[in-house]
Structures are given as structure tokens and as C-alpha cells.
Amino acid sequence: MANLASTTDHTDLDPYSAQAQADPFPYYDSLRDLGPTVYVPGRDVWLVPGHAEAVQVLRNHTDFVSGDGVTFEVPTTRTERYPLIENDPPLHNVIRRSLQPSFTKTAIEAFRPGVESAATAIVDRAVSLREFDAVQVLAQEMPDQAMTLLTGITPPSAQTLADWSDATSRGEEPAGTEEHAALVMESITWLVSEGLPNMPEHCLGRLIVESGGNDGNIDGEGSHRLMSLASLWLAGIDSTGALLGNAINAFIDHPDQWDLLRRRPDLIPNAAEELLRYGAPFRAFFRRTRAAADIGGVEVPPGARVAVMLAAANRDPRQFPDPHRLDVTRENAKTHLAFGNALHVCLGSPLARMEVTSLLTELTRRVERFERAGEAVRSPSQTVHKFETLPVSVVLAEGA
């Protein structure tokens, strides 16, 4: 903590610097000692890198609101706010209550046979290819199929859907462009003209747009219902895809953990939590203040943009001893913040968990080892920590 002034000029603090972008974890480590929150003048943002403080901000939804945007930028080209994630109580709770019966663990369990057979087919293909891009063949396929099962929306292709979902978050980061905004528009236009009419008779998509959710309380006026469906549909793609790519990469780097998981498949649910901790897709979500508020004893002013750094919190040594080690037996892995926390905690987490565990179950049975088969390329996304391509080859298990 000494030499605060000399060791940290503003470029060092910038979460969007090329260095922090390429290798965020040393950067996160350097932030944590600077206090509960760090102001970055060049970006006009208050960073919250610690686990305890991140939880404090997320739980305090009165002082740290979502209604003024949960992304870095809130583009003026977007006239609609996302009904769930960008609203505060009471409206947020009305919509969430209308959707949550479809997302309980019991409700999601109904999709298990479909998700498991999708996982089997995806791994069949990977195993027959032997050498492939893990992003395309594993990571993008799983959420594409799972979200179709859940919502009833059949996208034009897994790649198109992945690009749409990617653009949703990219459009709202500092480097966001009009192209991203145009892609998001394209996805909504496609959803209305082709996605919705081709949905099966009974599905979550129809429940939302035609009946206004489980209790009919999602307002039929305007595009409220459409945007409720669109936002949860796009929320479930890039997030899960990023996680799965990061997971495969983590196991290439930690072959001992892969061996352990193959011997101990009962550890798979905990491994999923550890992978969420270690390879959290979202670097940060944002909150805004409307009045002065407190973060770990530091006062932030009204109108502050606050970055809750989920991926940094997941590597906080005060919460996770030896945080940069992947440890599938880690006792408190589940306290990770990859899904956020409190009121806005990820609605789709039971499905995301099922996707990860189903895919790992199938892969541990059939793949003895992952090896690199070319250079892995990180995505330029400033919001989602993920790979653009991850070439791998697999050594098959006996009898696979």
C-alpha cells in the first residue's frame, strides 16, 4: 500500500488498458490493495475489486441502482431498457416474479434429458473430429441447443446467435460501435419476424409474449414482453459459451484437475462452481448511485458509475485462498460472483449449471486429455472474458 502515488498512475488503473484487457488477473491483484473502491478519473468510474465490497454493493440495491444502466455505456441509440436487469423494485420484482417459476431448479430439471442428449451429441462430434476449435464445437453449441429447448426459439445458426449475443454486451462498452448496435437490432427484428412465429405451441417464449409470464403480470403494452424474452434469450448464449471455453482452457492448464475429475465424477457439480469462479465470463457489471453512498467506508458521490468487478472478486485471496489455482474440490467455490448476487442474481443460473455439468459429465467419460492444437486467441470483448478461438486436440479415453 506504500507509494500509492508513484506506483499507480491512471493508465495502470484503467480497466480497459491493453494490458488489463490481455491479462486481467495481475491487474486485479494490483487494484485490491488500493482500498475498497478506486476511482479512475480517465474513465469516470469507481472500481470495486474485492469480494466483500462487491457483495455489499450488489446487496444494497437501494443505493446502487440498476435502473440507470448496468453496463459501462448506456447507448442513446437504445430507447428500450431491458425490463429485468435494468429495472429496480418494484417493477423489477413484478417481472422477475412472473418469470421465476419457470427458472426454479425443479422447473429446469424438466430440460435435463434434452440438455444431456445435446451434450452427448456435441461430444460425439468433438470426439470424431479429434482436433477442433473448442469455441465453435463445444462452447457455442451447448447454449445454442439448451436455449432452444428452454425458450422455443430456433436461431438461424449457432454462430449467428453467438454473434448477436456478443454484440449485446459489446455495444455498451467503451469500444462499442454502431455495428454492434445494428447487430442487436437485427436480432430483435429476426426474433419478431421469424423467431416468434416458428415457436412450438407450448414454450417459454409463448408464455412470455402471449400470456405475459406465469402470472400474466408482464405488461402487454409496448414491447415489454418482447424485450423480456429477447433479453433473457440473448443473456443465456455468450455467457455460457464464454464459460465453457474458459473451462476447457483451464483444464489444458491444469491436467491434474482433469484427471481428478475423471476419477471423481461426483466432484463435477463443485467443479462447475470452481470454473465459474476461475473463468467468470463477465468481467464486471455496473451500478449507478443517485445519492452519496458508502463502499467499505469510502463515500462515493451521487451519479457515480460503479463497476462491480465480478471476475476480480472471484480471485480475491481474502475469500479464496490461493485464488489463482484451479481446485475442483474448493470448499467455498460456490460463493463466487460469476452469477452476480442478491436481487438481480442470474435468473438462468440453474440452466447454465445444468449445461456445464452435462457437458463435463460427457467429456470426462470420453476425453482423457485436452492438448493445444494451435494458438488460442482471446476475444476483443471488453465485457466478457472469453476466447475467439481455442484450437484443441483430444486424447481419447479407453473405450470412448
Add this chain to the structure above:
Amino acid sequence: MPTPETLDLVVTRKEPVAVDVVKLTLARRDGGPLPTWEPGAHLDLHLGDDLAVVRQYSLCSQPADRTCYEVAVLREPEGRGGSAYVVDRLNVGDTVPVSLPRNHFALEPSPRYVFVAGGIGITPMLPMIEAAEAGGAEWTLLYGGRTRSSMAFADDLVARWGTKVTVQPADEHGLLDLAALLDAPSPGTVVYCCGPEPLLHAIEAACWSWPAGSLHIERFAPAPTSDSGVEDTEFEVEFAQSGVTLTVPADRSIMAVADEADIPIVYSCEEGTCGSCEVAVLLGEPDHRDSVLSAQEREASATMMICVSRARSARLVLDV
């Protein structure tokens, strides 16, 4: 996920190791090697005539011995029948379906350990101590129980490790003095504690000033409701904003009752981890069972997680 694999093991030995405590030795029928495990791991034993009772027991043998697993079981008169079945009915030669070992209480590498055990909570400490010793770490064990004769392995431990082990039966010494043992955080020291709920609460309180991650605790069962000996009871909840008062029966959660009555609550995990169902408590005394609130927040009880937490008072008033 398919249901985790189980192994059909046979009871090869059953011996009393203290009043109301038996040690079971379990092995493969063909004598072959068992799956590996690390100190702190437990097994699920499927018990009862229809194998419907599943109980968790910490392994107390040594991981290096692949020929058998050992667990020690306390016969709990108020327990729901799992422990009584083991002590009274299970015999050498019987088959017990057993899960693969799982570990929520793994031993982190450290130069220094403080082990604290209450009653049958001594079991995971046995392999932990061996591992600490093998790793060249410093360690001490404080072991409490009701009476000396109820404390399994106490004499063996003292005989083997001498002054590193302190045995303090409550009828001779009163309750364990954790405040004295843990009064100041000591850098590089980690604390492992296993025992009944009151001991775990006491140690959480004693360690509040220690760095996060220093204290590791193991509950006998993940749901503090099941083996704590306290039966859940019915209570009343007034939802102040909604102007409704409802009865929460012993077998349902506040969340389920509120949701059914259309009280506007939000939830997700239903197991006390995600924090989405947190509500403000206006009156009454909650019985906190989540893993979201810190020890200080539990003490203050300004809020509670209504998916798992219940009430100590007959009535709660919540701000929803």
C-alpha cells in the same frame, strides 16, 4: 448428471470406541482397493431397511490405506434413525451402499493448524492430524465433549501426541474456552473445527477478527436442520407491507408460504446461497440458516434469507 456412483461395501469390523459410539470398518467384498480420498472427506451411507436414510460420516481412517474406510457413528437418541440403525442393527457381514468420498472440508496447506473438535466431530481430525504431522506443520488439537467416556479416541490421541492434544470434557472443565485459544489472529495459522452447531457458532464468533479464509468448519450435515436434534416448528409471519399474516408450518419455508400467497418476493437458489430472497426483519428473532450473512449480520438480524431461515420467536414481522 447421473446419480453419483455408489459402492456396495461390507462391514468388516464394528467396535465400540466410546459410550454410544461405534467405529465401522468398510471394505470391498473382494478386498480390492477403494477410491482415494483426502483428509476431511466424508461418505454418504445409505441406511435403513429400504436404504432410504442417507447419512454423512467423516472418514477417520488414513487415506494411504486403500483396503478399507473407517467411520465412527454416535447413536443419537433424537436422531432420525440413521445412527440408531448403525449402532443397533448393522452387523459385520452386512452390505452398505456408500457414495464415493466427497470433501467439503479439505485441508489447505499451511505451516500451522489449530484443530478444534466437539464430540463426534473428532472424526475428520484424525486423518488431518496425520497429514499435518507428515507435512511438517505445527499443530494443536482442542477436543471437547460431554464426559470423558463419551469422547471417542481421546485416550489414544493423548497417548500418541502428548501435549499437542488437550482433552476437555465439559463435566470436568466446562465449555471450551475458545476466546482464550483464538484471542488474536496469528498469521499463517488456519483453524479447522467440526462439532455441534453451538460450537460452530462459538468458533465463528471467536474468529471474527481473523482474516477471511482462516476458519474452516464442517457441519455434521449440510442442512443444519437434519441432525441438529432440533425439530422445526410452526411460527407466524406478518408481511407488513402486504398486510397479511400467515402461518409457516414446520415442513415449509417462509418463501414457499409467501410465494403461494402472492407476496412479492424474489428468489433463485432456494438453498441460502444467492442472496436474492433477503428481506428486512422488523420484529422477532430469526433462526438464520443461510450462508450469505456474516456472523455480525446474523447477530444484528436486520435482514434474513427467507428460503431457508426460520424463526426462534413465535412470530416474525417482515418488511414485504
